[in-house]
Amino acid sequence: MSATDERPPIAELRDVHVVHRARAGGLFSRERVYALTGADLTVRAGETIGVVGESGCGKSTLAKVLVGLQRPTSGSVTVGGEDVWTMPMAQRRRRIGAGIGMIFQDPATSLNRRMPVRDILRDPLDVHRRGTREQREERVTELMSLVGLPASVADVLPSQLSGGQRQRVSIARALALEPGLVIADEPTSALDVSVRAQILNLLLDLKDRLGLAMVFVSHDIQTVKRISDRVVTMYLGRIVEQTPAAALPEGGRHPYTRALFSATPGLLSPIDPIPLVGPVPSATRPPSGCPFRTRCWNATDVCAADLPPTEPGGLGGGHEFRCHHPVPAGVGSAQLVELAKAATGRTTPLHVEETA
Numbered sequence: 238m239s240a241t242d243e244r245p246p247i248a249e250l251r252d253v254h255v256v257h258r259a260r261a262g263g264l265f266s267r268e269r270v271y272a273l274t275g276a277d278l279t280v281r282a283g284e285t286i287g288v289v290g291e292s293g294c295g296k297s298t299l300a301k302v303l304v305g306l307q308r309p310t311s312g313s314v315t316v317g318g319e320d321v322w323t324m325p326m327a328q329r330r331r332r333i334g335a336g337i338g339m340i341f342q343d344p345a346t347s348l349n350r351r352m353p354v355r356d357i358l359r360d361p362l363d364v365h366r367r368g369t370r371e372q373r374e375e376r377v378t379e380l381m382s383l384v385g386l387p388a389s390v391a392d393v394l395p396s397q398l399s400g401g402q403r404q405r406v407s408i409a410r411a412l413a414l415e416p417g418l419v420i421a422d423e424p425t426s427a428l429d430v431s432v433r434a435q436i437l438n439l440l441l442d443l444k445d446r447l448g449l450a451m452v453f454v455s456h457d458i459q460t461v462k463r464i465s466d467r468v469v470t471m472y473l474g475r476i477v478e479q480t481p482a483a484a485l486p487e488g489g490r491h492p493y494t495r496a497l498f499s500a501t502p503g504l505l506s507p508i509d510p511i512p513l514v515g516p517v518p519s520a521t522r523p524p525s526g527c528p529f530r531t532r533c534w535n536a537t538d539v540c541a542a543d544l545p546p547t548e549p550g551g552l553g554g555g556h557e558f559r560c561h562h563p564v565p566a567g568v569g570s571a572q573l574v575e576l577a578k579a580a581t582g583r584t585t586p587l588h589v590e591e592t593a
């Protein structure tokens with residue numbers, strides 16, 4: 238058991254499914270969208286979990302479930318050991334509001350445009366009745382200094398701030414109630430390239446100083462590897478691997494984890510990316526068996542027939558994956574690219590069956 242495994246869990250998802258009903262072709266017909274399927278995840282005190290996967294794979298849905306903004310269709314979400322969807326609404330709001338902070342992608346839309354910075358930051362303190370009025374004012378000043386905002390912006394509206402300053406306000410708001418866990422869903426991707434590094438460094442600094450756990454969703458795979466303890470790979474609504482970040486890319490056993498990491502080689506050792514054939518299937522009709530089988534170079538009939546069980550990955554630190562034919566441990570990226578290229582020249586067509 239690694240040190241990470243011994244920290245107390247802050248939030249846990251068990252077999253969580255989120256199915257949306259989306260309007261299909263006709264006015265009254267509705268299709269099921271499988272946004273999150275059978276998700277199991279434990280977030281422990283002080284750890285950073287990075288979440289990666291292509292657009293639409295369910296990263297934001299996972300984030301929203303963790304912070305109570307999305308009720309699961311089935312499965313359980315526990316915060317501090319208690320199932321938050323079986324408790325009364327007021328208790329759930331208190332529990333999640335005080336325990337988990339959320340930073341969204343775009344501060345221009347996630348902050349109330351009519352409120353000055355001071356009120357935005359005092360709002361969670363008022364709602365949760367923290368301290369006296371004076372103590373709340375003091376906390377607002379403290380929060381602004383914590384995220385590097387000058388006192389002079391306390392009375393201005395978000396629209397009068399730069400993008401980077403607005404995201405600092407979002408971060409301060411997320412930290413107002415001293416949560417143990419912060420969820421950041423692409424917190425820098427809506428910002429100018431020039432301020433992204435500053436905001437990322439601020440988040441990392443605060444995480445260390447305050448001992449926060451963090452779930453960090455991003456398309457920037459190399460940043461995720463650099464800042465995370467554990468990387469969660471998602472594909473078509475499913476968590477397909479959880480890997481200790483330091484062991485990536487070679488430690489990844491799931492073909493999709495390896496393909497994702499091969500697509501962003503380091504500048505010093507450029508390699509060809511692993512070729513993936515075909516588009517990501519629709520979230521309304523995920524394939525039977527393994528969701529990745531329509532694009533995987535290793536797929537066989539068993540991949541179409543059965544969903545692979547979750548297996549321990551052998552590296553500790555929560556390493557686990559779902560794959561019938563995992564990449565052998567320690568195979569290097571260049572060697573894997575050759576194996577995948579050779580395999581995609583196969584002549585046996587994949588047997589594609591869609592679930593209802």
Ligand SMILES: Nc1ncnc2c1ncn2[C@@H]1O[C@H](COP(=O)(O)OP(=O)(O)OP(=O)(O)O)[C@@H](O)[C@H]1O
Pocket residue numbers: 257258259270271272290291292293294295296297298299520
């Ligand atoms: N309210 C909704 N109604 C219907 N479908 C939805 C809804 N919200 C999300 N989805 C669908 O659920 C799936 C997962 O969406 P999600 O936003 O979690 O993906 P994502 O990984 O965050 O994508 P991106 O990288 O583009 O942000 C997608 O197919 C999306 O279209």
Ligand code: SF4
Pocket residue numbers: 491492493527528529530531533534535536537540545559560561562563
């Ligand atoms: S289970 Fe089969 S299709 Fe899925 S990732 Fe593993 S080898 Fe590929």
Ligand SMILES: [Mg+2]
Pocket residue numbers: 296297298
């Ligand atoms: Mg998203």
